Amino acid sequence: MSNQEFHVSFKNVQKSYDGKILVVKDLNLDIEKGKFVTMLGPSGSGKTTCLMMLAGFESATSGEILFNGKPINKIPPHKRGIGMVFQNYALFPHMSVGENLAFPLQVRKIAKPEVEVMVKNALDMVQMVDFIDRYPGQLSGGQKQRIALARALVFNPELVLMDEPLGALDKQLREQMQYEIKHIHERLGVSVVYVTHDQAEALTMSDQIAVFNDGIIQQLASPEDLYERPENSFIAQFIGENNQLRGVIEKIDKNIALVALEGGKKVSALMVDVKDIGENTILSIRPERVIIKPRASNSTDIDGKVLELIYLGDHIRCRMMVAGNDEFIVKMPNSSNHAQLKVGEEIGISWEKEDCRALKP
Numbered sequence: 001m002s003n004q005e006f007h008v009s010f011k012n013v014q015k016s017y018d019g020k021i022l023v024v025k026d027l028n029l030d031i032e033k034g035k036f037v038t039m040l041g042p043s044g045s046g047k048t049t050c051l052m053m054l055a056g057f058e059s060a061t062s063g064e065i066l067f068n069g070k071p072i073n074k075i076p077p078h079k080r081g082i083g084m085v086f087q088n089y090a091l092f093p094h095m096s097v098g099e100n101l102a103f104p105l106q107v108r109k110i111a112k113p114e115v116e117v118m119v120k121n122a123l124d125m126v127q128m129v130d131f132i133d134r135y136p137g138q139l140s141g142g143q144k145q146r147i148a149l150a151r152a153l154v155f156n157p158e159l160v161l162m163d164e165p166l167g168a169l170d171k172q173l174r175e176q177m178q179y180e181i182k183h184i185h186e187r188l189g190v191s192v193v194y195v196t197h198d199q200a201e202a203l204t205m206s207d208q209i210a211v212f213n214d215g216i217i218q219q220l221a222s223p224e225d226l227y228e229r230p231e232n233s234f235i236a237q238f239i240g241e242n243n244q245l246r247g248v249i250e251k252i253d254k255n256i257a258l259v260a261l262e263g264g265k266k267v268s269a270l271m272v273d274v275k276d277i278g279e280n281t282i283l284s285i286r287p288e289r290v291i292i293k294p295r296a297s298n299s300t301d302i303d304g305k306v307l308e309l310i311y312l313g314d315h316i317r318c319r320m321m322v323a324g325n326d327e328f329i330v331k332m333p334n335s336s337n338h339a340q341l342k343v344g345e346e347i348g349i350s351w352e353k354e355d356c357r358a359l360k361p
Contacts (some may be wrong), residue, residue, distance in 0.1 A: 006066070007033040007159065007191045008054065013063035015049050023049050025215040027063070031193065033158075036185050038194045038202040041212030042238075048163060050212075051195045055161050056080050061344045067159070078107065080123075083152030083160040083190075087167045089144045091136040095325050097123070098132040098148050108155060122154040123147075125184060142173045149181065149279065153188070162194045166201065178204050199239055211235055227286075232273055233359040236284040243290070245283040249358065252277060259283060262324035265302050269358040275359050281358045287331040289355040291346035292318075301348035302331075304328065306341055316341075322349065 008031040015024040025047040031037050040049035049297055052058040055313045056077035064071050091100050100117040101137045110118070112114040126146040145165060152160050153246040163183075166174045182205045183193050192195055196202055202209050210220045211234075219334050230236040237244070250266065251258035257271045259281060267283070293301055307326060308319040315331050318341060330349065341347070343359060 004300070005032075006030040007035075007068065008193070009066040010050070010054075011064045011066065012087060013050075013053065013060045013065060013251055015046070015053060015058065016061045022061075023215050024053075027215075027217065029210060029217060029220065031191060034189045034191055035207045036182070036194065037195040038196060038206040038209045039212060040199060040202040040209050042197060045212035046215040047195050047197075047210075047212045049165055051193060053160050054193060055082060055084055056094055081157055081159075082156075083155070083157040083161040085145075085148050085152045085160065085165045087164040088137070089145060089148040091151070093145060095134050096133050096135055097128070097139075098147045100147060101138070101151050104151065104155050110155075118154055118156075120245075122150040125153060125188075126150045131207060141169055142177065143168065145177060146180075149184070153184070153190070157190065159191045159193070162192065164196055167196075174201075175204075181205065203239075210239060213238070230272075230284065230357065230359070233282050233284065233361065236357065236359060237280075241287050241329060241331075243285045243287060243322075243325070245285070245323050245325055245328075247281055247283060247323075248359070249274060249277055249279045256353060257281070258357060261302070265323060267302065267356065269356040270354055272357045273360050274358050280361050282361050284357045285351055285355060287317075287329040289351050290330040291350050292330060292332065293350065301350045304347055304349050306347060307344045308344050309341060309343060320347075320349070 010027045010029040013024060013027040015021050016022050027050065039050055041047045049058060053060050056075065060073060064072055067080065094160065098119055101122055102115050105115045105118055120129060123132060126149055128143065128146050128150060139147065166177050169177060178201055194205065206223055208220060208222055209219045209226055212227065213234050219226060219235050226235060226239050230239060237240045245261055247259040247261045249257045250260050255271050258266055259269050260266050269283050286309050302322060304320040304322040306318060306320055310317040315334055316331060318330040320328045320330060
């Protein structure tokens with residue numbers, strides 16, 4: 001794709017607040033029109049700073065940000081035509097819901113009859129038409145968040161930025177709002193750049209996720225790719241739950257490594273970002289991909305000892321000691337054949353070699 005075809009592009013963007021420490025390092029990111037892209041990462045990883053540079057509330061120290069193929073570094077926030085939703089709603093308390101929504105339209109000098117239609121349409125989108133005359137102080141958190149979303153969409157922007165918009169809501173409402181925002185996005189086809197540190201939220205809502213750590217994008221991929229095919233050990237640990245076993249590469253055959261674990265057991269794993277015999281590696285295996293056997297029944301099985309069983313309704317979580325790691329987790333569907341497991345028991349476990357990834361420590 002050329003620059004013109006990307007809706008937003010960050011080109012070699014860096015940001016420093018003090019001239020010494022870079023909070024965003026050499027960022028290159030292209031966002032396609034109509035996509036829902038989430039910037040995900042721990043606190044201080046640079047994701048919110050990127051969003052604020054795109055919105056125009058922060059300026060890039062170096063590099064260029066393009067919107068529809070044109071540089072926007074010098075354009076003030078209100079002239080960028082970008083909708084914005086914040087965690088703290090940022091509604092004007094002295095204005096009614098209708099007035100809050102009309103405000104960005106009046107700033108754009110839109111005629112009054114048109115304003116009324118646009119406000120009603122936006123409220124309709126979030127099912128809040130009946131609240132048009134209420135004030136923010138008379139609304140619940142979830143209602144305020146819907147109004148903030150409607151205000152960001154009211155002037156039909158091509159791009160909407162959302163900074164941890166659901167952070168203040170309780171779990172159930174938060175999950176409901178995730179689906180609502182996702183469905184509004186699908187209906188409108190507007191591009192969304194969303195910031196969160198909640199990985200489940202990112203996996204639920206996004207077309208693509210850019211995972212930040214230490215000012216750098218570690219991987220940009222679909223939710224499925226991030227979970228199934230992490231490119232390094234940071235991603236494997238940060239996205240979803242993950243077991244790690246330390247070992248040394250003994251043999252390499254095409255893209256499969258034979259790895260010696262602590263205690264001498266050898267297992268096969270897919271080579272991801274390791275390349276040499278003798279190299280230390282961390283093996284990454286998802287808890288739901290581990291197969292449990294009554295006893296180590298053949299040479300590819302590893303012995304494990306059951307340390308704890310936790311009943312979670314639809315699945316049972318089994319914590320084991322495996323190759324020196326006493327936090328090895330296996331998730332088993334709650335079916336009758338797993339009921340016989342007992343704490344203290346020695347069992348065999350295995351997995352498909354494609355489900356085990358050899359990563360740099």
